Amino acid sequence: MNDANLTMTVPIAPPALSDQPFLTVRDLHVEFAAQQPLFGRYRSPVRAVNGVSFSVPRGQTLGLVGESGAGKSTAARAILKLVQVQSGQIVVGGQDVTALPTRALDGYRRQVQVVFQDPYSALNPSHVVGEIVGELVTHHRRVRAGRARDEIVADLLQQVGLGPHLMERLPGELSGGQRQRVAIARALAVEPRLIVCDEPTSALDVSIQSQIINLLEDLQARKGLTYLFITHNLAVARHISHTLGVMYLGYLVEMGPTERVYTQPAHPYTAMLLAANPVPDPVQQRQRAALRQMYRQGVEPPSPTRLPPGCPFANRCPLVMDICRRTMPAPSEAPGGGMVRCHAHSNEAAPSQRAG
Template sequence: MSHAPVDEKAVGAGPSDAGAGESASPGAGAALLEVQDLRVHFPVRRGLLQRQVGAVRAVDGVSFTVPRGATLGLVGESGCGKSTTGRAILRLVEPTSGRVRLDGVELTTLGARALRRERRQMQMIFQDPYASLNPRMTVLDIIAEPLRTHGLVRSREQTATEVAKLMEMVGLAPAYMRRYPHEFSGGQRQRVGIARAIALRPKLVVADEPVSALDVSIQAQILNLLEDLQRELGLTYLFVAHDLAAVRHLSTEIAVMYLGRVVERSETEALFAQPLHPYTQALLSAIPVPDPTVERQRRRLVLMGEVPSPLAPPAGCHFHTRCPHRMEQCSTEVPEFTERTPGRWVACHLQAPPPMPEAEA
């Protein structure tokens, strides 16, 4: 199926020459991405001698797998470590410890040259389409840069042809390839970023809040474009976001992060139907309901206090300082990340799901 170039209000679609993408359900098929006990600690230094006085534990022991062709949504409040997790997987930020495997290749031990070769298999879509594109480069040069870096184009004619195909895939007119980023709208710039990310036909794409900087009217179009490209190219996504509605639309599974740790992971609809962790329940209760009658009657779970500092996280369960169901052991014992039911993992001392807030009369 091919699509003519469209303007800002159109939804992009995949190429006509791409093979059918692989589908995968949670836990089905071989894992393309395996993350084991990943940690990213940023040293804090003070004084004239710049002595280390501590470390910000941005990512503190994260583990998960993503099946080939699936989408794992990584959600949580701002500052929980989800974006740092995505960057550490691609080694845009160096991990402090842990292991990351992509299609069986250990990424954390690769040297610079080997890592550069492996980058063909993993790419990133950045959050800010204004800051992620070089304003001094044309769209042609921006999209062609990875192709040139990896020696996949040999002439100007070949480069222009490949860039034109990529622009059509994301719903942009190839006639605009010699324009600069400031001549495009925000949604169009994000399409340029997506075209750059898929130029090398990667296996894994880390999408770091790709719609949060866009108008609401454009967000659904970008999400539909990502869904189309996944189906056509067989992409595997790690979708980082704080918008649970967007995550629900695109994700096969969801992992919820709080203060550097994954506290719950589940198949998407099961998580929305019955969250097992109190923090997940609070996140879901904050999603507005489009029905005014239901919205007025429902009761939201409002967390008290602020998120603790990752420089000095609380002992035991990191969430216990804000949890409405905390027990004595929560402040001293770290809950194990265990599988409560098939495919549903949670790190919580509660033995049963927390009761849902009752609707107001």
């Protein structure tokens, strides 16, 4: 999907935006141990998330973009308490959940839900929709199967634009868009306050993608939901996110107000991602093609088990300086707002080394 495909309407005026963070992540590190030794030597762990920090105000959306393997899903899984974190802090609704004991997980899952890319694998294929949504209603709201629960399920289905007749259907009898709506209804069943959306539209047709994005926006406006929205589609990210974060090899390399990041990218990697994104305007398209020429095409990023001491983008970056190969840039203020990790914007690079 490109920018032209995503002409959407938001049916309900968004509420006044809050500045109160609902989700805060501080200096998060997640590593995966190497499974087996290679030629008798122990392999280094995969450093999937490296010192990521962000916060998402209540009722807003933080979009996370970046190529496959950037660590987006791992960061999300850490927030969902599905992977162990090496260090850092995760605060949700004012509660530090970094070291939540197992017995507290059930209560946590009432606040935080997830919608994945592939609704088919997330829905039990042998259960009808009424059961799939209903079992969470029973578990979290203590309403047993029966007419009262059916009414709650029908209401949840209606909230995601599905009729009550679908309660008797199996996931295999639904379209991809309907399945994703059921997955959203199931997430809503526990009345969460934060929904982690991990590529929720990537497996859907373009026209259906827009409908699901509109639905998520509508639900956010009505319920004040907070979203962490992961996508590799920049047009989708631009549409839905209040703030946009860009990840590269486990690092959050840039973050800021979505329009600023999109129209005035500060990090060369963000500029590269944008240059790869088709736009309808032929002049802009030519500019992006020229920008694409500047990047080292076909150069592989370093392995996440052997990250270089300096900037992980150095071997692909047209602005690379000596300092970039030695030192990882610290976060600094990005022109126009937000944060960037790049020596071209930091005070650490000597003036003679700075890119113009």
